[in-house]
Amino acid sequence: MLRRLMLFPAFRPFLLILMLLVLWDVAIRVFGIPAYLIPRPEQVVGQLIAEWSHLLKESWQTTEATLGGFALTIVIGIPLAMVIAYSKLIESYVYPLLVFSQSIPKIAIAPLFVVWFGFGIVPKIISAFLLGFFPVVVSTVMGFKSVDPDMLDLARSMGATRLQTFLKISLPYALPAIFSGLKVSITLAVVGAVVGEFVGSNSGIGYVLQVANGNFDLPLMFAALVVLSSIGVMLFLAIDVAERLMIPWHASQRQVF
């Protein structure tokens, strides 16, 4: 029974987590680490169960902000990347600026968003967007720029319009690259939302973390981190499913095709 479970690929990460939990527990016992430095696994699980409904409510807040930022990433990042890929002139103006903006630590400017937009969801969305959109832009630009020149010649020889070339050749060609950017982006967007919640919010997992930190409630803090990671994993998996559905023909997807 156990052997069959171990052979099942989707089960393997859980097995690893279980092993790490055991290792964690053993380490605390062996080295005698006090609970105010690192809580024991069962304390964390206890808090997870006790605070379950609270955590669920707050995690929904964080998820909303993440998805808002991610939607902005798609709506702004992908068209921006397309423009950059198609115009050398725009690229030379915009790209260096983008790289420059990425070097600014978001945590440093996040308080400003609170000043500008108040304590609602808006600063969180902006923070999620700012963290997530760069990888999408970079990989989308790469995707559109690497379209096989022979394919473009082929389309031209058939008398294709720009729109036809874009829809039938460039866009499908760039999709795998766009998706790899989206996957990086979604996990960063979660981090961005939490950063937004750190600096000015009274809701969300970031806020829970902040409070737990203030109260030295380490089990709650770790429980919140578990919830946060779960959000990231689930959103990542959602993108993964979308990718399988949209580019089943790509080399990375062929085993399930």
Next chain:
Amino acid sequence: MSSVPLIEARAVSKIYQTKDGPVESLRLLDFAIAEGEFISVVGPSGCGKSTLLKMVAGLLPLTGGTLTLAGQAITGPQRDVGIVFQNAVLLAWRTVLDNILLQAEIRHMPSGEALAEAQRLIDMAGLTGFEGKYPWQLSGGMQQRASICRALLHDPSVLLMDEPFGALDALTREKMNLELQRIWLASKKTVMLITHSIPEAVFLSDRVIVMSERPSSITAIYAIDLPRPRTLDMMGSPEFAVLAKQVRSHFYTQGSLDH
């Protein structure tokens, strides 16, 4: 062979403007291709064969001279031309059938007729049963056959091919040569084939154009008066050997062909 030139080049030249300055690729080419003729172009690597083909296809502007198709100057992509590239250039997200039908979609051909024609070409190319397969599920030879079907779907009178069999193994290549001859004999299209294989050029062509090193011009044009249809056995005949030797002699004095 009729005497009406379908494709005519007069003093065609091409200079690429690059970061390191101008690169003179082609210098004063003059030739004429008659309707229904099979022409091959051989020449050393980098001499401008692909450049020439792209200019005939209307994909690349000339620097000087004139190129005409059926008396009309070629200024852009032509309706009546089909192109086969060195790589099959099949779209990975489309099946064989849908790849062939791309031609019809972009040209807004009636879909019923296009489908029937695609099926006919697929049968002719020996791809029956593979219509629903994706390019990566096909061998290199089959991929190239699919791309030839695509180039023929709109029934162009001119077929331009840029080293279409360069990536294939010798046996597959001979088979493809036979098939190409069969297609050409049946359809009487005008074909311009770029190749670096002298036997292939002699085997298939009515005339072989030999180009020199860059900046290249036409060194010689050989008429190949072997009877049709040609068989692989003829490649061993003395007449074939003499013709191949004549063409090859240009490259021993100049350097070598590619690959």
